Amino acid sequence: MSQLLARGTGMPVGPTPSFIRWIATRDHTLFWRLLSLALFCGAWEVAGQIPVNYALPPFSQTFMAFVGMLADGSLLSAYATTLQPLVIGIVISAVIGVAVGVLMGLRPLAEWLAAPVFIVMQAAPMAALIPLITFVYGIGMTSKVLAVTVLALPVIVLNCYKAVRNVNPSLVAMCRSFQGTRWQQVAKIVIPDASPLIFAGLRLGISAGFIGIVLAELLITPTGIGDLITYHRSVANYAEMYATIASIIVFSAVTVGGLQRLEVSLFRPEKREIA
Amino acid sequence: MQAVLPRAWETPVPAKPDNIVEVRGLSKFYGSFEALKEIDLDFPRGELISLLGPSGCGKTTLLKMIAGLLQPTAGQVLVKGKPVTGPGPERAFVFQDFALMPWATVIRNVAFGLELRGMPKAQRHEIARRYIAEVGLAGFEERYPHELSGGMRQRVGLARALAVDADVLLMDEPFSAVDEQTRRKFQEDLLSLRRVQRKTFIFVTHSIEEAVYVSDRIVLLSRRPGRVSRIIEPDIPRDGTPDEIRRDRRYLDTIEDIWDGLKRFVD
Numbered sequence: 001m002s003q004l005l006a007r008g009t010g011m012p013v014g015p016t017p018s019f020i021r022w023i024a025t026r027d028h029t030l031f032w033r034l035l036s037l038a039l040f041c042g043a044w045e046v047a048g049q050i051p052v053n054y055a056l057p058p059f060s061q062t063f064m065a066f067v068g069m070l071a072d073g074s075l076l077s078a079y080a081t082t083l084q085p086l087v088i089g090i091v092i093s094a095v096i097g098v099a100v101g102v103l104m105g106l107r108p109l110a111e112w113l114a115a116p117v118f119i120v121m122q123a124a125p126m127a128a129l130i131p132l133i134t135f136v137y138g139i140g141m142t143s144k145v146l147a148v149t150v151l152a153l154p155v156i157v158l159n160c161y162k163a164v165r166n167v168n169p170s171l172v173a174m175c176r177s178f179q180g181t182r183w184q185q186v187a188k189i190v191i192p193d194a195s196p197l198i199f200a201g202l203r204l205g206i207s208a209g210f211i212g213i214v215l216a217e218l219l220i221t222p223t224g225i226g227d228l229i230t231y232h233r234s235v236a237n238y239a240e241m242y243a244t245i246a247s248i249i250v251f252s253a254v255t256v257g258g259l260q261r262l263e264v265s266l267f268r269p270e271k272r273e274i275a
Numbered sequence: 276m277q278a279v280l281p282r283a284w285e286t287p288v289p290a291k292p293d294n295i296v297e298v299r300g301l302s303k304f305y306g307s308f309e310a311l312k313e314i315d316l317d318f319p320r321g322e323l324i325s326l327l328g329p330s331g332c333g334k335t336t337l338l339k340m341i342a343g344l345l346q347p348t349a350g351q352v353l354v355k356g357k358p359v360t361g362p363g364p365e366r367a368f369v370f371q372d373f374a375l376m377p378w379a380t381v382i383r384n385v386a387f388g389l390e391l392r393g394m395p396k397a398q399r400h401e402i403a404r405r406y407i408a409e410v411g412l413a414g415f416e417e418r419y420p421h422e423l424s425g426g427m428r429q430r431v432g433l434a435r436a437l438a439v440d441a442d443v444l445l446m447d448e449p450f451s452a453v454d455e456q457t458r459r460k461f462q463e464d465l466l467s468l469r470r471v472q473r474k475t476f477i478f479v480t481h482s483i484e485e486a487v488y489v490s491d492r493i494v495l496l497s498r499r500p501g502r503v504s505r506i507i508e509p510d511i512p513r514d515g516t517p518d519e520i521r522r523d524r525r526y527l528d529t530i531e532d533i534w535d536g537l538k539r540f541v542d
Contacts, residue, residue, distance in 0.1 A: 168374075170370055171376060173374065174387075176344060177368040178362070178439065179361075179363065179364060180391045188387075188390075188391075189376070267378065269380075269419075270378055270419035270421060
């Protein structure tokens with residue numbers, strides 16, 4: 001990786017005319033992102049080599065552990081176990097959350113009934129409920145799905161609710177003035193205009209879901225990713241432990257980023273050129 | 276606030292048949308604030324009538340009640356003799372802030388009124404294309420609103436209102452969000468549009484010059500509560516060039532006259 005880094009930072013060093021042209025003409029978002037990532041990995045490598053802490057392996061060692069775990073299949077099987085309750089929990093949260101949130105934004109009765117519950121749920125440290133969930137539902141799949149749901153649902157509901165509330169009133173009046181029905185108003189104006197905030201809520205919900213599943217796997221029963229982290233820590237395989245932690249962080253970030261792309265292509269065609 | 280008192284308009288008046296919009300004893304309260312008080316107005320078919328007044332006189336409120344977007348506290352609006360209960364196909368609204376859907380192309384925005392009526396896509400796009408060309412935006416059909424200037428956006432809003440082929444166009448300060456040069460161009464375009472389209476325009480503005488320049492009839496509203504203070508029919512030659520009209524004695528006198536009447540409402 002130190003070689004990779006040298007190549008990455010090597011580019012701006014040679015101030016050739018072609019480089020200046022490159023700076024002026026192209027979109028460099030990807031370049032700066034990679035550079036930022038390379039700097040982070042470089043700092044990690046240095047910190048691991050000093051070492052700052054005996055339990056902090058350098059980046060190169062962690063990366064090798066990651067490749068090893070990929071090769072022996074332990075990482076993939078751990079993900080297969082972890083993803084099942086995560087996906088179920090997130091799908092449930094997304095479907096119920098968007099439906100309830102949109103309804104709360106449209107109907108005052110739904111708002112009065114549901115808003116206080118979800119505001120309290122969002123403010124409360126829901127992780128504290130996980131032992132209670134285990135107590136009631138045991139250590140199986142149900143508990144893990146619930147752990148994901150209690151963390152993801154309030155964020156999604158409240159964002160959808162706010163999104164619908166913040167719809168441009170002028171667009172709603174426009175739809176009414178052209179005799180749009182209530183249903184057309186919701187489908188053609190409210191949902192598309194609210195979609196950026198709804199998707200922001202879904203992204204936050206998915207991040208919360210990842211927190212939920214990791215907490216569940218660490219607190220309820222060690223399975224999947226939680227098991228890998230716990231196991232490698234207990235036998236002092238720090239490189240493997242860090243590789244697992246880093247992999248779940250990257251996986252979560254990539255998923256959330258992918259959702260953003262999906263949103264732009266589905267609902268916001270005008271942002272395709274800007275994004 | 277349901278005071279049902281006999282009013283002047285209930286006594287039989289000689290029927291003036293061609294008033295496309297009639298406003299009868301219209302009042303509007305916001306809580307205890309009286310925005311409009313007993314407005315009686317006739318809007319003859321085919322004319323361009325301006326509602327002019329200081330800010331806060333309720334001219335936009337009046338327009339939105341004619342549109343059916345706001346409910347009056349008392350009185351009623353008749354369009355083609357029928358009481359207004361909500362928005363209808365014989366009226367189309369042009370919004371001050373354009374009210375364009377940012378996620379939709381120009382052509383979808385223009386065709387939106389027809390889309391809501393369930394017209395097939397090919398047919399409504401054909402109609403939309405015609406009006407896009409009429410407002411001078413041919414070639415911009417597939418652009419998005421954020422790619423257009425303020426003036427061009429309002430042309431999209433205008434084309435959308437024209438596309439539904441309403442008899443009455445309700446325009447709420449349509450040119451207030453565009454720059455002065457564009458505004459003048461718009462006023463010319465509005466006048467030429469009037470010659471082509473057999474439509475009635477009800478036009479809200481706070482600009483005296485604009486009202487005098489484009490209107491057949493100007494309704495001056497006073498403030499707190501909003502009432503009709505005067506109705507002016509500017510006697511301005513329409514055959515000259517824009518420059519000649521803007522220098523015409525009668526044009527300038529009318530502006531001065533209106534300003535004298537409005538001065539006392541300015542604080």
